[in-house]
Amino acid sequence: GAGVSQSPRYKVAKRGQDVALRCDPISGHVSLFWYQQALGQGPEFLTYFQNEAQLDKSGLPSDRFFAERPEGSVSTLKIQRTQQEDSAVYLCASSLGRGGSYNEQFFGPGTRLTVL
Amino acid sequence: GQNIDQPTEMTATEGAIVQINCTYQTSGFNGLFWYQQHAGEAPTFLSYNVLDGLEEKGRFSSFLSRSKGYSYLLLKELQMKDSASYLCAVRDNEGGSYIPTFGRGTSLIVHP
Numbered sequence: 001g002a003g004v005s006q007s008p009r010y011k012v013a014k015r016g017q018d019v020a021l022r023c024d025p026i027s028g029h030v031s032l033f034w035y036q037q038a039l040g041q042g043p044e045f046l047t048y049f050q051n052e053a054q055l056d057k058s059g060l061p062s063d064r065f066f067a068e069r070p071e072g073s074v075s076t077l078k079i080q081r082t083q084q085e086d087s088a089v090y091l092c093a094s095s096l097g098r099g100g101s102y103n104e105q106f107f108g109p110g111t112r113l114t115v116l
Numbered sequence: 117g118q119n120i121d122q123p124t125e126m127t128a129t130e131g132a133i134v135q136i137n138c139t140y141q142t143s144g145f146n147g148l149f150w151y152q153q154h155a156g157e158a159p160t161f162l163s164y165n166v167l168d169g170l171e172e173k174g175r176f177s178s179f180l181s182r183s184k185g186y187s188y189l190l191l192k193e194l195q196m197k198d199s200a201s202y203l204c205a206v207r208d209n210e211g212g213s214y215i216p217t218f219g220r221g222t223s224l225i226v227h228p
Binding site: 004040041043045056091103104105106107108109 | 149151160164203205214215218220223
């Protein structure tokens with residue numbers, strides 16, 4: 001596809017369930033970012049990959065959050081034992097180059113997670 | 117890290133001009149982005165400034181003053197479809213990280 005895709009688009013989970021959110025970045029994009037966006041707020045950084053290497057995970061709110069990008073393309077964000085405060089839109093973005101140069105981020109449509 | 121401030125909400129009339137301000141504090145400035153986000157949709161890139169001055173792109177322009185920690189997005193000839201949230205994002209290279217940090221966004225309402 002031409003853009004960043006994410007699946008599922010919507011996910012409803014019961015509190016305590018584990019969820020896995022998938023991101024397919026634009027082919028050839030080196031950098032991949034995950035953000036969490038609460039209603040009426042800007043995206044909050046979660047984690048960053050450069051190819052398969054997770055270079056920054058400082059934004060992950062707890063050890064229940066885990067992300068991987070094993071082959072440097074598709075990425076999965078996993079949330080274990082979901083809590084109500086995890087309810088948000090999870091955005092994935094990719095960019096062509098590495099960190100220091102000009103890097104327009106291309107965002108996916110997001111996954112809206114609702115934890116009941 | 118960065119401290120990014122932008123107004124929560126603005127309203128304007130179709131056909132008019134609106135300026136959305138963004139102020140920031142950062143120790144290793146490495147670029148400022150503006151994104152547009154319609155409700156329920158992904159942010160889309162509008163502009164990038166790394167040097168002082170004005171960047172013009174059609175109806176949209178973005179200005180940067182690094183010494184003042186200040187940027188604005190100028191929207192001309194407003195259309196109803198410009199009603200959206202406008203996100204200011206600042207990237208710094210503190211600690212070798214180049215992760216853009218987003219402000220909370222400015223919700224722009226364009227009315228007839």
